[in-house]
Amino acid sequence: MAQDTFFSSKKTLNIRGNAVSLNVPLVMGILNVTPDSFYEGSRVEQEKEIITRATKMVEDGAAIIDIGGYSTRPGAVDISVKEEIDRVIPAIKAIRKELTDSYISIDTFRSEVAKEALNAGADIINDVSGGELDDGMFDLIEQTNVPYILMHMRGTPQTMKEYTNYDHLILEIIDYFQKKVTDLRARGIHDIIIDPGFGFAKTVPQNFELLKKLKELKTLELPILVGISRKSMIYKSLDISAAEALNGTTALNMIALQNGASILRVHDVKEAAETVKLFNLTYIK
Numbered sequence: 001m002a003q004d005t006f007f008s009s010k011k012t013l014n015i016r017g018n019a020v021s022l023n024v025p026l027v028m029g030i031l032n033v034t035p036d037s038f039y040e041g042s043r044v045e046q047e048k049e050i051i052t053r054a055t056k057m058v059e060d061g062a063a064i065i066d067i068g069g070y071s072t073r074p075g076a077v078d079i080s081v082k083e084e085i086d087r088v089i090p091a092i093k094a095i096r097k098e099l100t101d102s103y104i105s106i107d108t109f110r111s112e113v114a115k116e117a118l119n120a121g122a123d124i125i126n127d128v129s130g131g132e133l134d135d136g137m138f139d140l141i142e143q144t145n146v147p148y149i150l151m152h153m154r155g156t157p158q159t160m161k162e163y164t165n166y167d168h169l170i171l172e173i174i175d176y177f178q179k180k181v182t183d184l185r186a187r188g189i190h191d192i193i194i195d196p197g198f199g200f201a202k203t204v205p206q207n208f209e210l211l212k213k214l215k216e217l218k219t220l221e222l223p224i225l226v227g228i229s230r231k232s233m234i235y236k237s238l239d240i241s242a243a244e245a246l247n248g249t250t251a252l253n254m255i256a257l258q259n260g261a262s263i264l265r266v267h268d269v270k271e272a273a274e275t276v277k278l279f280n281l282t283y284i285k
């Protein structure tokens with residue numbers, strides 16, 4: 001059973017010169033420096049609050065802190081590159097100064113923001129558009145050789161709800177990743193993580209189909225990141241609010257781990273780390 005719970009070939013990531021093992025699933029904590037993220041509890045703005053939140057995440061078991069300054073919820077308001085940079089750079093600098101050994105990812109689809117974030121101390125680029133919304137993103141990855149989280153999405157955060165028609169959901173997602181990974185590997189990029197993009201250009205039933213068939217993405221032989229924390233597939237299905245969706249998140253995170261997830265991207269680190277620990281005790285020898 002243990003062999004079926006995580007991908008078969010890519011077992012480490014080179015992050016800042018360190019070989020980070022993925023034999024045991026990792027937890028990524030979400031830290032949004034935005035005023036309009038869909039889950040109010042994830043929003044932070046003041047430097048002191050940012051450091052406090054990030055420190056708590058690391059203490060609770062986060063291996064990576066994911067910092068975002070652009071809300072990608074459905075219908076989110078577009079902001080300028082400058083505004084996004086002004087939001088994320090102080091946060092990255094503050095966390096890098098206080099948490100020198102922690103890994104930081106920048107959640108952006110803009111290469112200019114990503115470049116500034118790397119210069120400020122970020123280690124990983126988390127791109128919800130898979131390079132579709134900025135032609136310079138793959139060039140930046142090639143130049144910097146940092147780990148890259150490649151997500152599946154159609155359209156933009158403002159239009160993605162219009163692009164949920166698929167003939168074969170899983171096959172089309174796999175095809176998308178195969179083409180992108182081929183391009184990245186041709187550029188000499190090998191530290192690639194795939195994110196199937198729960199909630200991005202996918203309906204609630206499609207999200208559950210994707211979770212159910214997540215193991216099929218293991219054919220790509222790459223780490224799989226799952227970000228379902230407090231999303232609409234949970235709170236709409238249970239007829240509750242995002243604020244009440246922690247229990248549902250925990251339940252689906254365990255299913256994600258059983259179906260091959262290597263990284264859980266979450267708002268609630270302590271609960272996710274406990275889920276990973278129980279999964280490890282059950283499935284990993």
